[in-house]
Amino acid sequence: MRHYETMTHTRRTDEFTSDNAVTTELTRLCEHIAHTAREFVVSHKPPRAQVLDTKSTPTDVVTQMDRDVEALIRTLISQYRPGDAFLGEETGLHESTGGLTWVVDPIDGTVNYLYGLPGYAVSVAVVAGPPTPDKWQQIAGAVIRISDGKLWSAGRGQGAFSDGERLKVNEPHELGKCLTGTGFGYDPRLRFLQAQVLTAVLPRVRDIRRNGAAAVELCLVADGSLDLFFERGLSAWDMAAGGLIVSEAGGLVTGMREQNPSTNMTIAGFAPMVASLTEILISQDADAPIETVHF
Ligand code: IPD
Numbered sequence: 001m002r003h004y005e006t007m008t009h010t011r012r013t014d015e016f017t018s019d020n021a022v023t024t025e026l027t028r029l030c031e032h033i034a035h036t037a038r039e040f041v042v043s044h045k046p047p048r049a050q051v052l053d054t055k056s057t058p059t060d061v062v063t064q065m066d067r068d069v070e071a072l073i074r075t076l077i078s079q080y081r082p083g084d085a086f087l088g089e090e091t092g093l094h095e096s097t098g099g100l101t102w103v104v105d106p107i108d109g110t111v112n113y114l115y116g117l118p119g120y121a122v123s124v125a126v127v128a129g130p131p132t133p134d135k136w137q138q139i140a141g142a143v144i145r146i147s148d149g150k151l152w153s154a155g156r157g158q159g160a161f162s163d164g165e166r167l168k169v170n171e172p173h174e175l176g177k178c179l180t181g182t183g184f185g186y187d188p189r190l191r192f193l194q195a196q197v198l199t200a201v202l203p204r205v206r207d208i209r210r211n212g213a214a215a216v217e218l219c220l221v222a223d224g225s226l227d228l229f230f231e232r233g234l235s236a237w238d239m240a241a242g243g244l245i246v247s248e249a250g251g252l253v254t255g256m257r258e259q260n261p262s263t264n265m266t267i268a269g270f271a272p273m274v275a276s277l278t279e280i281l282i283s284q285d286a287d288a289p290i291e292t293v294h295f
Helices: 013-018 020-044 064-080 110-115 188-204 214-222 236-248 271-283
Strands: 085-088 092-094 100-108 121-128 137-145 151-155 160-162 179-182 207-209 228-231 252-254 266-269
Touching: 020 064, 020 100, 020 121, 020 137, 020 151, 064 085, 064 100, 064 121, 085 236, 100 110, 100 214, 100 236, 121 214, 121 236, 137 214, 137 236, 151 214, 151 236, 160 214, 160 236, 179 188, 179 214, 188 207, 188 271, 214 228, 214 236, 214 266, 228 271, 236 252, 236 266, 252 271, 266 271
Parallel strands: 085 100, 179 207, 179 228
Antiparallel strands: 085 092, 100 121, 121 137, 137 151, 151 160, 228 266, 252 266
């Protein structure tokens, strides 16, 4: 693994987005941090993970590993990029004036981790501008699946790669042939709405997959293992790296009603199929205010 020099952090946002060498360097750093975090998880994983705390609902859990990996990544970023801001799932936003923010999910798919299922990952991205999905410009990102070390990464304008191969989304021409990933939030009202929406989507696509880690599912769209992905309720750290990886693989990542991807809705895949899926989501009011949902 290569050594990283601390990089300058006094540039303006537009300089970050147009400087190829910086983008390459940031991509390598995302990959390096992802690999280091995975090595930590693999070597410190207890035989049986325990719930340490809960967040938005009793099923939205935190483990010691979520906290330890986030602390490790923060330390690495403060060494390599001391002037950058940090947004992590477990500790929130730590602001800075450098123009870049690292957006990190230390363990995406915490419930998989808790149950010993393989589909969890570390997601590391760096964005310019406000660190919110509808406003940022993703510069670089990497997602690493812990179980087998598979790594997907991308740099803005430089393509998406995995195992040295350039990634390209599938280009199916019928929604009915699209293998479609999705996920569900932790709020029971949101889950009720998501289940209703699914009754309209499932008969119109090839089939549905739910891996349990949105960052991985986005990468699976990028590498052609899924045709489409949609989910309402994703947070910035779930989509920062994976969203860039899909766009750099030639896919569209968007929201509903011509909005940018956001917590309201994230839809990813080959643009014409995203449009077909979006029509169904709109017909189902998949972004209806959660307060109006009663079950
Ligand atoms: C969750 C996973 C899951 C998705 C949820 C996310 P977490 O992230 O990505 O697949 O359906 O919406 O919150 O809580 O495991 O980091």
